[in-house]
Amino acid sequence: MLTLALANIRTYARRLIAVVLAVLIGTAFLAATLMVNASTTASLERSIGESYQDADLVAAVDWDRFAGGDSTGALTRNDVRQAGGVPGVQSALGYDVDPIRASAGEKTVAAGLAEIPGEPWPAPEITEGDLPTRNTQVVLDTESAADAGIAVGDSIELLTEANADPVTVTVSGLTEPSMNPMTAANMQIYGLPKLLEATLTAEQQQQVGAVHLMLDAGADTAAVASDVSAAMADSDAGPVSVKTADEQVMAEVNQMTGGNQAITLVLMVFVLVALVVTGLVVVNTFSVLLAQRIRELALLRTIGASRGQLNRSVLVEAAIVGFVSSLLGVGAAALIMSGLVAYAQTMPEASFVTLAIPLEAVVVTTVVGTLLTLAAAWWPARKATRVAPLEAMRPADAASESQRLGRVRIVFGAVLTLLGAAVLGLGASQGQLVIGFAGGIVSFIGLLLLAPLFVLPAITWIGRLTGRTVPAKLAALNAVRNPSRTAATATALLIGVTLVTMMMTGAQTAKATFDSRLAGEFPIDTSVDGSMAGVELDADSVATVSALDGVESAILATAVASDESGMPVYSADEAELASVLNDPSLVPGPGEVTVPQYVTDDVVVPTADGTTTLTAVVSQSVGLPPVVTSETAATLGAEAPDHPAALWVKAEPGVDPAAALELRTEIAEALGVEEFSVSGGLVEKGLFTQIIDGLLMVVVGLLAVAVLIAVIGVANTLSLSVLERTRENSLLRALGLRARQLRTMLSVESVLVGVTAALLGIILGSAYGVLGVQSALGTMATTVISIPWLQLAAVLAIAIIAAWLASVVPGRRAARLSPVEGLASE
Structure with missing residues (x-):
């Protein structure tokens, strides 16, 4: 065999x-x-x-056994001394990277400050310059230095909680950047012990992230690890694990x-x-x-x-x-x-x-x-x-076999479809993702079992739209001559298109749902808090920001009063508020004040004549301060508090959400403030959209593999079908069908299968995508259905083109064969 x-x-x-x-x-x-x-x-x-x-053993807090209580969860220098005193330990090093900020010129970045250890521990390997010889010198990683434009010999300022004033140090050398993902994101700064004592708080100096142990030559690693564990059993940090370096790496x-x-x-x-x-x-x-x-x-x-x-x-x-x-x-x-x-x-x-x-x-x-x-x-x-x-x-004629669907398969498929649809509906109505996911899988399996019942009629119906020409009629008939094979071929493509469409529709609906939720939680796209920024904002600031690309409008909201708790109340012209608020219903009317969601009662404002009660318009935002119109503010007669104004910005429609972070940077640079003082819904939406678009790109790319395989299946089925119908095609040629018409017939037949599978997949995928979002986000926000029509049209176009391409080679092969040769074949 x-x-x-x-x-x-x-x-x-x-x-x-x-x-x-x-x-x-x-x-x-x-x-x-x-x-x-x-x-x-x-x-x-x-x-x-x-x-x-460089460590033989590593002692760290065992978070799997950590129970809280009186335990601090942080190792200290005392733990380092305890471990260092165990027989067999040559040296104990308290390893820690303390978060600070570093400033070079006008740029301030997040950094991590680590100690340069003494013998026998190796110091960072220098690629340029030298190791520090004084407490006012540091070593930086080359990548961060290049990004900040810092060279050996330059001075930088270290900003820490321990000092009100910056600590100025000189860069004596550069080292390779760390590959540890926990520290590589920030500038890496290394200094001598005395520098750390001068720049860190007492608590930071005492705490360490882990204890690295170097053992004596010939020491029994397991025995020393057991002794160190016993010595640190009473650590205030809580339970401590002592592992070899490899074991600690694998644990992390x-x-x-x-x-x-x-x-x-x-x-x-x-x-x-x-x-x-x-x-x-x-x-x-x-x-x-x-x-x-x-x-x-x-x-x-x-x-x-x-x-x-x-x-x-x-x-x-x-x-x-x-x-x-x-x-x-x-x-x-x-x-x-x-x-x-x-x-x-x-x-x-x-x-x-x-x-x-x-x-x-x-x-x-x-x-x-x-x-x-x-x-x-x-x-x-x-x-x-x-x-x-x-x-x-x-x-x-094997191609003309008539195959019917078994009753057991029909019943089983119908039960799975109905049961899965009910479970999916339950998950969507209750906002339970696990239930909805299970229902979606069960119902989809049921639909696949029943696929021949709706795929073949759909091909027949769509075939009527291809025209009344002879090639089109023959193509429609040939497409359903072998029901089993045609259904299986279409089903393969149906699976891929359904899943791709589901992810596209789900992502689009999820973004629309979050946009709606963000519009309620962040009525203002971007805001600059003058108090947080530490600057006085004025009309010039508004003009500067309004001139930036991507900004539709910008207004200045000034503090005109305070409520009984001392919270400032801002005001702006009614038309200006309408131009920046994403939700027009939040524009306050006469005698009204728009307030954050945690304010449930009307707002009482002290005035020169007593108090004035303003009717609260409650928003879903937690960051929007109380705001009234200029007309209402004029009637209060209250004393304006000594509080800086705020700048509120609305982005232009259609601004690429991924550019929200860039707009934030541009606003900060234009006003000369730090980026953390620029906030708002546009930034949140930009971050969310970047994440969801990245995930969508990866998922659609993965599912495209299934679509590619399915298209190969369509091409293969048509190719084998042409071989199987050699005598029939040759007879058609002998009866007057031209070679071009034969190629057209095969192209239409292939496109019929591809279009039918794509259309059904788009319909199913859109339904699954919307219900999936409802199941995942139903408890968080009201689902806003958004169908990505252009993307789905692209999916359909790709399916049509792929199906047509799949017919090119079989069509040419069939057209090249002469009628006499074809009729003589077996």
Whole structure:
């Protein structure tokens, strides 16, 4: 049977290309996922391990056993001394990086200040300049120095809580930036112990993040670790763990990655989708291939081959194809990952990225790909080899088989669909994501089981819209001649399009929902608090900000009164308030005051004649101060408090939300204030949109793999269908159908399947996306349905183009064959 299988592979190699491509892409996705997890772990080990590379043991707070109470959760210098006094410990180092701010010229950045240790601990490796020799000198990392324009010999100022005035120090040298993700984001500053004593608070000087231990030569690591643990058992910090450096690194890596390969579990969802679609393509391909080889199989039966032998030969053929395709998939994944890692290593912030190709990635991928191909080929093989020899030798048109859906499948699919829809509706109505997710999965499985019931009628109905020409009519008829294969092909594409549409619609609806919620919570796009900024804002400030690109309007809100609690009440012209408030209903009327959500009663304002009560218009914002119109302020007669004015800004419609952070920086620079004093809903929306757009890009990219495999399935099915209908197509040519019309017929047939699957996928995906957002955010905000019509139109256009391209090669092959040659073929 092995000889027969190899012969069939050689004979039908071109027809197996689609199987090889589908399995290759699916297994490459699986292998890449496993490599991503391994590479992430290896990269974190490399980056986090940098902090512990010189330590034999590391003592740190054991957060798994930490119970709070009287424990402080912070190790101290006393703990360092306790650990250092244990026999076998050569030296104990209190490792800590204290957060400070550093100022160079007009730029102030966040920084981390660490001590340069003494012998026997190695000092930072200097790349330029020298180590500090005085307490007024520091070493910086090269990347932060370059960003801030700082060179060796320059002076910088350290801003800390311990000193009201900045501490001026000189940069004596530069060192390589840290690869530890916990510290790499900030400027890294290293100084002598006396500098830390002069710049840090007493509490900061006493606390340490971890205790690094260097052991005597020949010391028993396990025994010393046990003794250190006993010596630190009564630490005020709480329970302390003592691990080797490698064990501590792995503990932190597990904490950062979820401890159970969380990255892999998330990606596996998309891998599963790709593998399911791959399985459908393999089933289709082997179904058509074996239908074409019925006569060959029957001939083998007549010369003595048993049904089991034929079945085994087909499965061996599938196993070989699956095994080779899986190995190619592993190789493709390794090449892609190597390229991505090489590119990442060119960026300074990702220089620690490491490629890891674990053995289990190779083994698991190869086994899964082989078993998937075997499982997908099992049913077509069993069905083909069950045909009696004499029956198979009779002339038959396999393409015209009429296949009906089994009653059990219909009932089971209907039950799953209705049950899942009910659960999904329950999750959406109660805002329960877990319930909604479960209902969505169950209902989608049910719909896939029932797919032939609505896919084939949809193809027939859409086929009527293709025109009354002969090629169009023939295409509509051919598209549904083999219901089972056509439904399976369309279903493969339906899965991918549904999931892509679901993510697009879900993301768009989620953004619209959050925009609505943010409009209520942040009625003002951007505001500058004069008190927080420490500047006096005036009409010139308004003019300066109004001139910036992306700003629609800006107004000055001045404090005109205070309520009984001393909270300032701001005022602005009614028209000005209407121009900046995102919710027009929050513009106060005469005798009204708009207040934050925590103010539930009317506002009483002390005046020269007593008090005045203003009717509260309660907003959903927690940051919007009480505000009245200028007309109402004029009637109060209250004494204006000594409180700086605020600048309120509204962005232009259509401003790219991702540019919100840039606008914040521009406003801060224009007014000469720190960025933290510029806040508002536009910034929040920009941050949210950046995150959701990034996640959407990744998810749609992952799901595009499934769509690509499905398109390969469409091309493969049409190609095999053309081979199967060689005599029929040649007869049509003999009856007068021109080559161009034959190509048109095949193109329309392919596009019909693609358009139908895409339209149904868009409808289902949009419904799932909206209900998914309602399930996830229903308890947080009122869902605002927003359908990304342009994106969905792009999905439909891509499906049409891909389906048309899938028909080009089969159409040319069919058109090149002369009618005489086609009619003579078997």
